[in-house]
Amino acid sequence: MDADVVVIGAGPAGVPAAVAAARAGATVIVIDAADRPGGQYHRQLPHDFEVEDAGALHHGWRDATAGFDELVANDRIRHIAGTRVWLAERSPDRVTLHTTGAHRGTVRAQALILATGAAERVLPFPGWDLPGVLTVGAAQALVKGQGVRPGHRVVVAGTGPLLLASASTLVRAGTQVLEVLDANGPGTWRAAGPRVLAPGKAVEAAGYLRDLARSRTPYRPAQAIIAATGDGRVESVTIAAVDRDWHVVDGTQRHLDVDAVCVAYGFSPNVGIAAALGCDLTPGGGPAVVVDRLQRTTVPRVFAAGEITGVAGADVAALEGAVAGAAAADACGHDVDRALVRRQVRRREKAQRFAAALQRATPIRHGWQSWLTDDTVVCRCEEVELATVRSAIAEAGARDVRSLKMTTRCGMGWCQAAICGPNVVDLLTVATGAIPDDANRLAARSIAEPVALSEL
Numbered sequence: 001m002d003a004d005v006v007v008i009g010a011g012p013a014g015v016p017a018a019v020a021a022a023r024a025g026a027t028v029i030v031i032d033a034a035d036r037p038g039g040q041y042h043r044q045l046p047h048d049f050e051v052e053d054a055g056a057l058h059h060g061w062r063d064a065t066a067g068f069d070e071l072v073a074n075d076r077i078r079h080i081a082g083t084r085v086w087l088a089e090r091s092p093d094r095v096t097l098h099t100t101g102a103h104r105g106t107v108r109a110q111a112l113i114l115a116t117g118a119a120e121r122v123l124p125f126p127g128w129d130l131p132g133v134l135t136v137g138a139a140q141a142l143v144k145g146q147g148v149r150p151g152h153r154v155v156v157a158g159t160g161p162l163l164l165a166s167a168s169t170l171v172r173a174g175t176q177v178l179e180v181l182d183a184n185g186p187g188t189w190r191a192a193g194p195r196v197l198a199p200g201k202a203v204e205a206a207g208y209l210r211d212l213a214r215s216r217t218p219y220r221p222a223q224a225i226i227a228a229t230g231d232g233r234v235e236s237v238t239i240a241a242v243d244r245d246w247h248v249v250d251g252t253q254r255h256l257d258v259d260a261v262c263v264a265y266g267f268s269p270n271v272g273i274a275a276a277l278g279c280d281l282t283p284g285g286g287p288a289v290v291v292d293r294l295q296r297t298t299v300p301r302v303f304a305a306g307e308i309t310g311v312a313g314a315d316v317a318a319l320e321g322a323v324a325g326a327a328a329a330d331a332c333g334h335d336v337d338r339a340l341v342r343r344q345v346r347r348r349e350k351a352q353r354f355a356a357a358l359q360r361a362t363p364i365r366h367g368w369q370s371w372l373t374d375d376t377v378v379c380r381c382e383e384v385e386l387a388t389v390r391s392a393i394a395e396a397g398a399r400d401v402r403s404l405k406m407t408t409r410c411g412m413g414w415c416q417a418a419i420c421g422p423n424v425v426d427l428l429t430v431a432t433g434a435i436p437d438d439a440n441r442l443a444a445r446s447i448a449e450p451v452a453l454s455e456l
């Protein structure tokens with residue numbers, strides 16, 4: 001299967017990218033793991049679910065559905081759903097993608113747009129591996145993608161804008177959210193500066209807070225879940241006040257009975273395919289793909305848009321997608337509306353200032369490591385406990401990610417470090433006093449998705 005441009009991801013960035021490239025005259029293939037377009041933010045219910053108002057739990061639904069309609073109506077676009085890209089290869093004049101799922105085979109194109117999004121970052125704590133502890137994204141996926149509530153008595157905890165957004169979704173879906181806990185305190189938000197109150201975003205946040213107020217759900221800054229317990233599944237959480245560095249304030253521990261816990265500590269961009277293609281990543285172990293003003297990566301004819309380039313929200317993802325789509329079509333020799341692209345670039349740059357302020361308001365502090373006990377699992381796939389990681393650093397002398405991986409098996413399992421990677425880098429950084437030189441090593445995966453041996 002061939003096209004001028006191939007887009008991986010049909011979320012808020014990927015759909016506008018495909019539409020912009022096709023409007024400029026390019027033939028486009030969009031590949032997405034999900035059965036319906038929308039990505040994480042506009043995740044849709046399965047086709048055979050009947051609902052009165054499919055947009056009830058969504059923001060920006062009208063614009064999103066206009067994009068979905070154009071995927072179908074524009075005969076230059078082909079949307080391949082339910083299909084995962086597991087390997088990307090590049091030659092000087094084309095990119096070849098190997099896919100599995102509904103479409104097993106290869107897709108070739110002159111230009112590639114990576115719009116693979118991000119996954120929430122989760123920090124370990126004692127009991128985080130109990131059934132009933134899930135990410136806020138998983139909770140959103142259950143509610144928006146299946147119409148199922150994750151529990152009846154739920155605590156939402158972590159840091160970042162997702163907390164409010166997902167707590168509001170849960171409340172609107174009829175879940176009792178007992179508390180929302182943000183490990184960062186109000187001082188961090190104040191220090192982030194006025195841009196964090198960008199007009200559109202302030203209105204969005206006010207809407208979420210209104211939902212919480214209506215359901216009498218308290219929002220508690222500078223507090224965190226430091227442990228979860230239960231017999232076979234989560235039944236109770238220990239909550240504590242934390243200081244600016246997230247160390248527990250003595251004497252503040254309390255317990256709450258729950259049947260589900262939703263956690264998220266910001267995002268980790270899904271950079272596996274980009275890293276395997278050789279695209280430069282930002283330094284530091286929680287990496288994003290480096291792009292220029294036209295969303296070009298450091299690899300010729302490979303573009304990136306949306307959360308994979310840094311976390312900035314769905315509106316910025318859509319702008320970046322439109323710019324990337326036009327730039328990719330341009331690279332394939334099609335005519336693009338340059339004045340429109342310049343306007344989109346300017347709007348994106350303005351919106352990025354809000355994103356940068358948001359990043360400053362929601363840092364991850366190293367004090368989370370003091371919540372852990374020796375037997376806390378750090379790498380869930382390979383069941384590696386904290387004591388093993390610490391002894392590899394202190395006794396076996398592991399000073400970089402590679403040697404830590406070799407001595408402990410952290411990051412060698414099913415998720416290939418998507419979950420434990422940034423936490424392992426943080427543990428090494430605190431123990432050795434420096435960010436390891438190979439901090440981004442865990443992000444690069446030649447085989448991006450699990451695939452059957454028969455398909456290799």
Ligand SMILES: Cc1cc2nc3c(=O)[nH]c(=O)nc-3n(C[C@H](O)[C@H](O)[C@H](O)COP(=O)(O)OP(=O)(O)OC[C@H]3O[C@@H](n4cnc5c(N)ncnc54)[C@H](O)[C@@H]3O)c2cc1C
Pocket residue numbers: 008009010011012013014031032033034038039040041042083084085086115116117118120136137138140162165166270305306307308312313314315317448449
């Ligand atoms: C729980 C949650 C709540 C959020 N709430 C808000 C909010 O209230 N306001 C806001 O502005 N933003 C919110 N966001 C962020 C918002 O979801 C993102 O800004 C937006 O979805 C980013 O769009 P994207 O296209 O970059 O990535 P995504 O929406 O993540 O889309 C990426 C797509 O790529 C596909 N994909 C990835 N890898 C592959 C592969 N190898 N093969 C095939 N397909 C692949 C995925 O299936 C997915 O559909 C939220 C995010 C989460 C997780």
